[in-house]
Amino acid sequence: MDRRSFVKSLGIGAVAASTSLDKVDAAVAKPFEIVVVGGGFGGASIAKYLKLWGQANINVTLIDSVAAHVSCILSNLVLNNQKTLANLSFNLSKVAAKNHFTFRQGLVNKIDKAGKKVFAVAPDKTVFSVAYDKLVLSPGISFVFPTGMDPALPGATTPIPHAWKAGLQTANLRAQLRALPSDGSAVVVMTIPKAPYRCPPGPYERACLIADFMKRTKNGGKLIVFDANPGILAEPINFGKAFTQLYQNIIEYAPNHSVVSVSGTTQFATKSITVTNGTFSRSETCHLLNVIPNQIAPKLLFDAGLIDKVNGKQWAGVHLDTYQSLFNPHIYVIGDAHDSNQPKAGHIANSEAKVCADALLRVLGLLPPRVMPDEAPVTNSACYSPITATTASFLTAGYRFDPAQQLMVRIPEAFGEAETINGDNYKTMLAWANNLFADVF
Amino acid sequence: MRKIIILFFITSTTAIAQPNGKLLASQCFQCHGPNGRSVGEIDSLAGESAAEIYDELVEFKFEPKNDIMNLQARIYTDAEMRAIANYIGTLPK
Numbered sequence: 001m002d003r004r005s006f007v008k009s010l011g012i013g014a015v016a017a018s019t020s021l022d023k024v025d026a027a028v029a030k031p032f033e034i035v036v037v038g039g040g041f042g043g044a045s046i047a048k049y050l051k052l053w054g055q056a057n058i059n060v061t062l063i064d065s066v067a068a069h070v071s072c073i074l075s076n077l078v079l080n081n082q083k084t085l086a087n088l089s090f091n092l093s094k095v096a097a098k099n100h101f102t103f104r105q106g107l108v109n110k111i112d113k114a115g116k117k118v119f120a121v122a123p124d125k126t127v128f129s130v131a132y133d134k135l136v137l138s139p140g141i142s143f144v145f146p147t148g149m150d151p152a153l154p155g156a157t158t159p160i161p162h163a164w165k166a167g168l169q170t171a172n173l174r175a176q177l178r179a180l181p182s183d184g185s186a187v188v189v190m191t192i193p194k195a196p197y198r199c200p201p202g203p204y205e206r207a208c209l210i211a212d213f214m215k216r217t218k219n220g221g222k223l224i225v226f227d228a229n230p231g232i233l234a235e236p237i238n239f240g241k242a243f244t245q246l247y248q249n250i251i252e253y254a255p256n257h258s259v260v261s262v263s264g265t266t267q268f269a270t271k272s273i274t275v276t277n278g279t280f281s282r283s284e285t286c287h288l289l290n291v292i293p294n295q296i297a298p299k300l301l302f303d304a305g306l307i308d309k310v311n312g313k314q315w316a317g318v319h320l321d322t323y324q325s326l327f328n329p330h331i332y333v334i335g336d337a338h339d340s341n342q343p344k345a346g347h348i349a350n351s352e353a354k355v356c357a358d359a360l361l362r363v364l365g366l367l368p369p370r371v372m373p374d375e376a377p378v379t380n381s382a383c384y385s386p387i388t389a390t391t392a393s394f395l396t397a398g399y400r401f402d403p404a405q406q407l408m409v410r411i412p413e414a415f416g417e418a419e420t421i422n423g424d425n426y427k428t429m430l431a432w433a434n435n436l437f438a439d440v441f
Numbered sequence: 442m443r444k445i446i447i448l449f450f451i452t453s454t455t456a457i458a459q460p461n462g463k464l465l466a467s468q469c470f471q472c473h474g475p476n477g478r479s480v481g482e483i484d485s486l487a488g489e490s491a492a493e494i495y496d497e498l499v500e501f502k503f504e505p506k507n508d509i510m511n512l513q514a515r516i517y518t519d520a521e522m523r524a525i526a527n528y529i530g531t532l533p534k
Contacts, residue, residue, distance in 0.1 A: 049467070347471050358464045375461050380468055380516055382509065396509050398516030414515040416507050428509075431481030435474040 031059045032364050035118055035132040036101075037108045037300075039064035039092045041073075041346035042138030042335030045353035045440045048099040053357060057366050060101035061130055063108055063120055064092055069441070072199065073346045074433050075166035076206050079174050080213045080389055088166060090441040098441075104130065111135065111304040113328055134360055136323075137316070138335040138349065139300060140165070141198050143293040148262040159264035160271060164198060164292045172267065176288045177213055179268050186214060186221030189273055190290040191259050194228040196315075197295045198336050198344045201234035201395055203227075205385040206290075208239070211247040212388045223250050224284060226257040226275045228294070235385065235417040238393040242421070246387070257282070262291055295344075297337040306333065315339035320408045321370075321377050321401045322359035323352065332356055342399050342408050343381055350440055351379040377401040379408065384429030392425040393418040460521045462528030469525065477532045491523075491530030498522040 032054075036047045039062055047062045068089045077083040096103035106120030106128060117131040141164075145151050149160050155168035161176070163169040180186035188210060192203040207225045214221045225243075232239050232253075243251045257275040264271030271289035275282055296314040301307055306316045306325050316333040317326040320340055325331040334356050335349035342348055355377045361367045382396045398414035401407075418425055466477075469486060473479050477486030486494065499522065501514035517525065 053463075350471055351468055354464060354467045358461065370461075374459060374520065375464075378465065378468065378516060378521070380471075380513060382472060382513070394509055396512045398513065400516070411516055414512050416512050418509075419507060427482050431479070431483045432472050434481050435479055435483060436471045438480060439470045439475045 031057055032133045033131060034058055034060045034134050034136065034360070035130050036060060036062040036136045036138065037064075037118065038062075038138035038140060038335070039066070039069045039090075039095070039103070040138060040140055040335065040349070041071075041436075041440050042349035042353050043136070044069065044090070044092070044095055044099075045350040046136050046138065046334060046357050047096070047101045048440070049354050049357040050360065051100045054361055054364075054366055057364070058361075061104060062092065062096060062101055063104050063106050063118065063130065065105070065107040066092075067105055068092060069095075070166040070170075071346070071433075071437065072164070072166045072202075073436065074430075075163075075170050076202070076209050077386060078166075078170050079177055079206070080209050082386075082389060085167065085171060090437070095441045104128070108139075108300060111300070111331070113304065113331070116330060132330070134330055134332065134364070136332045136334060136356065136360075137301065137306075137337065138333075138353070139298045139337050141295045141336050141344070142298045144296055145293050146259040146262055146291065148264075149291055149293065157267045159267050159269070160262055160289045160291055162292050163290065164202075173288075173290060176267065177210065180214065180218050180221065180287050182218050184219035184221055186218050186288075187284070187286040188214070188221065188223045188288040188290070189271075189284055189286045190223070190225055191257075191273070191275070191292060192225065192227040192229065193292050193294045194258065195233055196344055197292070199383070200343050200345070201239070201383055201385045203292055204232055204234065204239040204242075205387075207251060207253075208242050208247065208385075208387045209389075210290075211242075211250045214250055215247065216389070220250055222252065223247075224252045224254065224286075226259070226273075227253065227255045228258045229255060231255050235393050235395050238385075238387065238417055238421050242387050259291060259293075262289060264289055295336075301333065301337055304328075304331075306331065307339075313339060320406060321355075321403075322363070323356040324359070324363075332360065340408050341410065342379060343397070345381060345383060346440075347383060347436055348379055348381040348399075350436065351381070355379060372403060376403075377408070380414075382432065384425060384432055386426060386429065387421045390426055391421050391423050392429045393421050394425055394429070460518070460524040462524035465517070465521055465525045466528040469529070477529055478534075485534075486529050487532040488534030489529065491526040493526075494529045495522055495526035498526065 071088040106122045108120045110119040161169040161172045163173040260274040272285045323332045334352045336344035398411040399408040402409045479485040501510045
């Protein structure tokens, strides 16, 4: 966008434009330095949109520990050979070049709030720091592993994969699925974490795809789904139908069961799990154990004092109209790691990123102040879930900022799941994901 | 000179009291593609006029169905739908 259309897009007439230009030109002298931590759906989106809307007034540096982001969205389709991990990998250097920001690979392990810089460890183990005027954190989730699940084991071969961050563990889970006995005797156990966790429909979708794979290629078998929650949390009608009709001979769904401990020593050998419903414990042995652990914000955010630990919070508190931290005015947190009733998922992380980018440009004086309630932040969530290898459902929601409660509130009339599970939804799912990928990366 | 200052005041006040069409419209791009240009089965929005987009949004919002666009359209106020339509109406095909 050129300067003329930038100003025009503010919706201000010609006379106002010259006044605004003077202001913007003053800022151009020294661009604002924005650092973004995390190259997933939230981080890559805000890096792109800050540059798109801020132009030369903004320099953006995105830091991530990996060279390529692997999309969790559609990654369950790797399990049944509909997608490959390569299809879902986005090289962050290329993304940065395309969207006019700088990418640096490194694991950010410290935020110097007083000095306004972040420290990171590069792949060659050297430490580097990057100074910021404003810092946006979009670091995703961390896991709370149950007894017996060792996060230090290599993802490609660990006996009990979570595969809840797409990558080597996804390939591992796929390999273990393929190795199941084909005579209908396979026993698979998967566990669903206590909410809130990344991608509310995701575990139910995965259960469906594992059951579909077993039905089609393994002569069936048994898939026990232990859910720490009291019932199906997302798309209860469609997943309920899938569990009780489509996969009734395969899936046993057990709500209100939390993991106590797990054991398993090698990738393709028998595993065991003990769960409890609070009164009784139950143990199972199985060929394949997929534990999706409980989730909290990454340690970086706890260490930086961005989470109200005293009051038991496990996610970063933010002003939900801007995503500015409640604890530091120069830090913003978007995506899965922030604390709100918006779901933790890639599509809405992109939506939050746009609201945050707009808010940041206003804070920096590059856009006029927001006028309420006309410009109340609005976000949307949409997610298509495969139910079989050819059909899918969807879930969608919208959220609007309520100044009285200082919350993003779900809009009841905009919330719902697909009326039927069908093939059209499956095709739309692939189109949705491709457009979302194009908008983020 | 005084006239110009008054004009600026009125123009800018009028302008910023509208919903932010550029931001709101960007929330369509997750499904409809960046700048409204879709790469697959979902319709592109770029190239449609503001009136077409607004009419479609109103139809989606009020028709008695619950497909994904019916639900999505119910997120927005009438002023927001106009702002979205006005912005998308400027996007090149």
